[in-house]
Amino acid sequence: MNTLLRIENLHARVDGKAILKGIDLTVKPGEVHAIMGPNGSGKSTLSNVLAGRSGYEVTEGTVTYRGQNLLDQPPEQRAREGVFLAFQYPVEIPGVSNIYLLKAAYNAIRRHRGLNEVDALDFLKLVKEKTRMVDLDEQFLYRGVNEGFSGGEKKRNEILQMAILEPTLCILDETDSGLDIDALKVVANGVNALRSPERAFILVTHYQRLLDYIKPDHVHVLAHGRIVRSGDASLAHELERKGYGWIEAAAAGA
Amino acid sequence: MSALSHSLYVDSYREPATNEPAWLSRLRRQALARFEASGFPSPRDEEWRYTHVAPIERKLFTAATGSADTDAAEALIESCRIADAWSLVFVDGMFVPELSERHGLPAGVTLESLASLLALSEADGNAAWLESGLERETESDRHGFLDFNTAFFTDGAVLRLEEGVALEKPVQLFFVSTRNDGRATLRNLIRIGRNAEARVVETHVGPPETGYLGTVVNQIEVADNGGLNHYKLQLDGGRAYHFGGSYARVARDGRFGHHLLSLGGLLVRNEVHARLGHAAQTEMNGVFLSENRQHVDNHIRVDHDEPHGSSRVSYRGILEDRSRGVFQGRIVVHADAQKTDAEMNNRNLLLSDDAEIDTKPQLEIHADDVKCAHGVTIGQLDPDSVFYLESRGIDAATAREMLTFAFAAEIVERFGPLRERLRGLLLARFPNAQ
Numbered sequence A: 001m002n003t004l005l006r007i008e009n010l011h012a013r014v015d016g017k018a019i020l021k022g023i024d025l026t027v028k029p030g031e032v033h034a035i036m037g038p039n040g041s042g043k044s045t046l047s048n049v050l051a052g053r054s055g056y057e058v059t060e061g062t063v064t065y066r067g068q069n070l071l072d073q074p075p076e077q078r079a080r081e082g083v084f085l086a087f088q089y090p091v092e093i094p095g096v097s098n099i100y101l102l103k104a105a106y107n108a109i110r111r112h113r114g115l116n117e118v119d120a121l122d123f124l125k126l127v128k129e130k131t132r133m134v135d136l137d138e139q140f141l142y143r144g145v146n147e148g149f150s151g152g153e154k155k156r157n158e159i160l161q162m163a164i165l166e167p168t169l170c171i172l173d174e175t176d177s178g179l180d181i182d183a184l185k186v187v188a189n190g191v192n193a194l195r196s197p198e199r200a201f202i203l204v205t206h207y208q209r210l211l212d213y214i215k216p217d218h219v220h221v222l223a224h225g226r227i228v229r230s231g232d233a234s235l236a237h238e239l240e241r242k243g244y245g246w247i248e249a250a251a252a253g254a
Numbered sequence B: 001m002s003a004l005s006h007s008l009y010v011d012s013y014r015e016p017a018t019n020e021p022a023w024l025s026r027l028r029r030q031a032l033a034r035f036e037a038s039g040f041p042s043p044r045d046e047e048w049r050y051t052h053v054a055p056i057e058r059k060l061f062t063a064a065t066g067s068a069d070t071d072a073a074e075a076l077i078e079s080c081r082i083a084d085a086w087s088l089v090f091v092d093g094m095f096v097p098e099l100s101e102r103h104g105l106p107a108g109v110t111l112e113s114l115a116s117l118l119a120l121s122e123a124d125g126n127a128a129w130l131e132s133g134l135e136r137e138t139e140s141d142r143h144g145f146l147d148f149n150t151a152f153f154t155d156g157a158v159l160r161l162e163e164g165v166a167l168e169k170p171v172q173l174f175f176v177s178t179r180n181d182g183r184a185t186l187r188n189l190i191r192i193g194r195n196a197e198a199r200v201v202e203t204h205v206g207p208p209e210t211g212y213l214g215t216v217v218n219q220i221e222v223a224d225n226g227g228l229n230h231y232k233l234q235l236d237g238g239r240a241y242h243f244g245g246s247y248a249r250v251a252r253d254g255r256f257g258h259h260l261l262s263l264g265g266l267l268v269r270n271e272v273h274a275r276l277g278h279a280a281q282t283e284m285n286g287v288f289l290s291e292n293r294q295h296v297d298n299h300i301r302v303d304h305d306e307p308h309g310s311s312r313v314s315y316r317g318i319l320e321d322r323s324r325g326v327f328q329g330r331i332v333v334h335a336d337a338q339k340t341d342a343e344m345n346n347r348n349l350l351l352s353d354d355a356e357i358d359t360k361p362q363l364e365i366h367a368d369d370v371k372c373a374h375g376v377t378i379g380q381l382d383p384d385s386v387f388y389l390e391s392r393g394i395d396a397a398t399a400r401e402m403l404t405f406a407f408a409a410e411i412v413e414r415f416g417p418l419r420e421r422l423r424g425l426l427l428a429r430f431p432n433a434q
């Protein structure tokens, strides 16, 4: 199987408003794709459609993941099949502890793969190790999910979940926005530690800076619900220098 | 028709056992006369607006005679026993010493059935305080259930701590019902001496398919700087009628915690009143769950009589199916109660379109230098939270259960010393939440 994800002519609406207007994107195992684009261009919409959030109406096109129709599957099944979305704005869930969520998610995925639930002590060891890796204090494990976390702590927590769940397709929706350099390195390390020939990443970002730490194979520019340009890592540098205006103008003229 | 049918109960009144003191017979007859005149509370009464008790009047629940069915009771007790506690067990309104556990109670503690104390001679020394305790007005709003309870109570628990006694183990009071169409009418007296401290777990339990009426009234006194954590576990069967009222007086620097888990019953009223003295504190935390056609009414009243008191009332309701919940809470800050710090909030999750909640938190403030706040929310589960969990591989039903449990568990977190154990009881209702 040489294609992990194939998006073809994807159109989607939110609240009756067309947001995605024909996205085509093919992601192969092992690749890192960066998606950049102005505010409101549809980056989070694309991420949410892939993760299966309700309220997004796909009006045209297909998404094939590991040879299966992804859009047919409920969100939890997508997750169990290895799709992971690191949210742009992770929600706070008071009363559900971080560690419990991790364990429930980890076991749900294991059951899906026909494996036994994990032994509590082994799991704790794994979680503690990964918690150190993302440079979070262990006490965060016992707090409510994201409850009272700072912006940077929330993003680290998303990376912690990703590191533990070991997904196959990781979609990071602006996980790097608003982070200081230390936290940015944590995110980059989290991604780089997981990089493997089977796994792929879609990094939604506004800033070239992240790509100094994670070298993308492809960079795409999303504007007005379409991918208007694709290139290699140098495109990100060009965008950083020139902004999006020239591309949007070129796309409009085309 | 129903207005008169409470007279069935009046007609069923028998003169109490001859070994009861004369003062009690007098109290009972007075209460019966008031009950005969007014009956059970009617929805015309503002405090009973949302709860119609007509179904109780349409039936005649009878008191048990003979001995209690302890076999049936034992399994029920074991289903909700708190480990390592002293206990008194009442089955169908009758004290069962064999099932009770009182070994090793320290000196200065009385833990006894009310009926057996009343049967003792006047010389016993308890008569005077029992009389004053029972005679005490049950605070601000007297109503038919209280008179009914006074007229008909068969027994109850008495817990008395002398000055300075701190009980290191909790005391669990079991009120078990086993008989269809039976009634259990109990009166408990709890008196915490100066600097004394106790935890009491009042537990109501019965079989799922049995219809019965339990009315249990607690009269509670906490003396200067004493502390009581009073837990109420309302785990009645789904066809049960329950009226429970707790009426506490808390003296200077005293602390009264009331922690409610109301999970069972068909028609339930949980009433709790506290009257606070100088710098006295109360914390009332409640979780009520209802499903099917259950009706659960929580009625709270706090009176701040003197300065520097504090009250924290936090109740959360979870309502499913066609069930109905009520939260009626009132904190009254009287004119002398300057520097009172009072807060009341009620949050509710409506998990079905057919479920309903009437909620009415009220502050009535007659002093000018106070800090008071109240709030209410009624809502559904947050779809973003549900999606977050789903996006991590958790199915929708489990995600909803986790979030619902979390909503309730946040209150149980405030349950003080027994919170871990009671969390387990709540969790039994949400088997996939953890």
Ligand SMILES: Nc1ncnc2c1ncn2[C@@H]1O[C@H](COP(=O)(O)OP(=O)(O)OP(=O)(O)O)[C@@H](O)[C@H]1O
Binding pocket: A014, A015, A017, A019, A037, A038, A039, A040, A041, A042, A043, A044, A045, A046, A088
């Ligand atoms: N729930 C919604 N209801 C209505 N409009 C929405 C909704 N969600 C997104 N939109 C609109 O869809 C468009 C695309 O939004 P989206 O969040 O996908 O953009 P984005 O590229 O992620 O932007 P940003 O860089 O600010 O994160 C915007 O115009 C936004 O206002």
Ligand SMILES: [Mg+2]
Binding pocket: A043, A044, A045, A088, A173, A174
């Ligand atoms: Mg976005």
